[in-house]
Amino acid sequence: MPVQETRLIFKHIDAAGYTNDLDCYLRHGGYEILRKAVQQKPEELCEEVMKSGVRGRGGAGFPCGMKWKFLDRKSGKPIYLICNADESEPGTFKDRQIIHKDPHQLIEGILISCYAIQAKTAFIYIRGEFPEGARILERAIEEARSKNLCGDNILGSGYSVEIFVHRGAGAYICGEETGLIESLEGKRPYPRIKPPFFPAVLGLYQCPTAVNNVETLCHVKHVIDMGGEEYAKIGTPGNSGTRILCVSGHVQKPGYYEFACGDLTLGQLIHDVCGGLRPGRSLKAVIPGGSSAKILRAGERYTGKLKDGSSFDWGLEDIPMDFDSLMAVGSMAGSGGVIVMDDSTDMVEALANINAFYAHESCGQCTPCREGSLWMKKITTRMSHGQARQEDVDLLGNVADQIAGRTICAFGEACSWPTQSFVLKFRDEFLNKARAQAGAASTNGNGAVPLI
């Protein structure tokens, strides 16, 4: 039986006649929740978010309530809220839909969140490649201001808050929260060392700062609407709420779909929701959470124990699409970008593509990621250009091992996990490539044609 989508965030998106202006949003009950929220005590709102268990939708899946709890309120410094709209993870395209098609939902979410953490200033850091999104947000903020939903003394509550849109200049690393903060401060987006620069204590302008993903802030609106406990009933324990999955790759109907967390398995997503693979093709692998997540290979069995103590024994297509299950099988839910590959995919070339991305986007601040990401790219590019060597397979894995866990920010993991998992799970394919190329070289007698 096909699983039903649970559209919470995407309730109105793509609905006939729904537009992204304020009037339309108000007609659909917009800003009522904000009106309700500013009547409550901020601490109560934070408590609801805590109870909801809503986890960050940007990649790491950190509980939003906890993030807010860590904010340093004793320092007396102003608290800032930053909405991370630097959606850059390859395979992810959910935040853009929200920004383009329902910007007021995001703004309401930001306003409620600001009130909850008592921030007087919020920034929306939007990636440089979203000029239209930035325009839409600017307009939406102006509309909200004209109706006293934003700015001084909103809705007569005595609470004032300003929202600013800041456009990035096109760098993946600006999605890393401390890199984003540096960029927002006008500097190179070099991620900061933690400790001591945890954003909750020493964030923007060295003040306590909450950095939340676009989708997360939208979820906050629904948490306050429904109440934390009620919201937590959606999804499974520890994986509450809905999840937007962005499916790309070799499926019949790629696109964005919203489901209650854990409601469906990867197999259902591919076959029931996305119309299956292309005719005559079979599933080869899936990257379940954006390109930095470890790849899962068709035919693998995953066994182990979940957090609640229950044991599992899944094939690839049995994996429930929630945070904990994907972590249990050695990958992650990440940013929700599901990349499906069928048997036509050359894994060496696929990895070369991913490595090219990370080598291009490494900020260059710390050694392992800066040098390792480019080295891995050079190796995989060479391998896919007919000059693979048998020893490259172990070398690749070892270079990746020298990066993960030893860098300033999570980019180290992001760039090494694909290589680690590809090489581990498709070792034969990598070795075969080297063997085949060595054979080709011996037949023409001159070795492979050198790269330019």
Add this chain to the structure above:
Amino acid sequence: MTAPAQTDLVTVVIDGKEIAVPKGTNIIEAASRLGIEIPHYCYHPKLSVVGNCRMCLVEMGMPMIDRGSGKPILDDHGGQKIGWMPRPAIACATAAVPGMQIRTTTELVKQCREGVMEFLLVNHPLDCPICDQAGECRLQEFATDYGRGYSRFIEEKNVKPKRTRLGPRVMLDDERCILCSRCIRFCQEVPKDDVLGFVDRGSYSTLTCYPGKQLENNYSLNTVDICPVGALTSTDFRFKMRVWFLKQTPSIDTESSVGANTFVWAREGKIYRITPRRNDAVNDTWMADSGRELYQQVEAEDRLNACHASGKPVPAPEALQAAVALLKEGKTAIVGSARASLEEQFLLKKVARAAGGAPVHLVAHTGEGDGLLVSADRTPNLRGALLTGLIDTLPPASLEALGAAIDAGEVQTLVVVREDLLAAGLTEAQLERVRIIHLDTHRRPGLERAAVVLAGLTVFEKAGSFVNQQFRVQKFQKAVPGPGGAAEDLFLLATLAAELGGESMPSTPASVWQAMAAEIAAFRGMTFAGIPDDGVVVEAGRLAELPFVEGESLHYKPAAEAAGV
């Protein structure tokens, strides 16, 4: 001297050894106190911590505490169990906290170091045979100590600019750069001249200067010192000498009263460069570019290579005899110098006394202070002249009083130490009226008029001490021999004093110090050999309250309102 302030000590355990360090000390510093080296590139003790090189990764653990009860969790032996972090931590940004445990010898740490070394070398040109840094290169040293020793990299290396002139004194080779950002942070934090930065990203990141600007501040060469590799080199020292041939001699920068501590690097009697020597109470690890050029005076065109009497070059004893003969005629006045060493000033005072209590004049040399390591007082030893009693008030800007005395016919013979009399305000006519005995290192305008010229030595050719603006006595040692015709200033002055006064005079720094310790209260109990490398602050008494011209510098705050500033 004052006792160091009491600070909270915390005890950490590094490789099984306990060490108590002040709270907040980072693990690199704590380990070095135990003699354990934690290799690092980007960390510099005098700059902010960025943690980007990842060379100092170590394993860190904390005593485990039961979250529920708050009680320590014990291991099988009854000791507190250590919770080791799964990921390695950077020692440079890890501050010591009580009970912290650090491991630097484990397999993980070894692998981390090997990994970082390999990464740093994959795009490094490995042009050590033509690189000036060779011999003092952290990349070479750590590759030997912590690297794997072989390369797995067969790809093409990145190509970057090889010869970029960042400024008049600094050359950049971007391919050698390991992007540690020390030079950038130095420019931002010390001279506050934020001209360096990175452009491009990832492995293509390139150090560069802000468009239209140059790295030309007076501290630019410090970037060369702190560059752990051969990316930044000095245009002056470049390609001149292999560093392992050079001998380091501790010395003092004489360009101002700050007295930055230095090393003079020489080989076979020739000086090749001057670099700062760390002194946390004076110059940290920095010095001004202007002070590094001073070695050029040793072989300068206008160097005095011989003593003269009646316009002819003569051996020093002969010149001294001529000088004594002049002095014995009486009516002597003396122009002392705040550029002379403490020992020379002491002996000059003896000369003055032996010459019948000849009046001593001194002239001030001032310029603009930069608030860092070049102060407004451009002499290294004004405080020495005060402490030795050569003068008892701050010197005026010109020798007006001496001029008046000459005009009144009170002066017949003038002993001049390292001073340009015309520049100091005397007129040609006044000089015509006196006979001059001039002790100096370089030819000055009007020197040919001197009856006797005594050729002395520069600071690089002798040992001695200066008293800097903090009343800190700092010594310098002899780095190279002086010219054959010149003599030790101490010998020259001691001979004059002895011949005139009829009593023997000490003529080495050690023996002069014996006499000074006996005669001068501030130096009581001190010996030349006993002065520590980082100097010692002496009790200045009322002298400290004089209105010295200096404003604030790196580690100096003026005690009294400066005169006329």
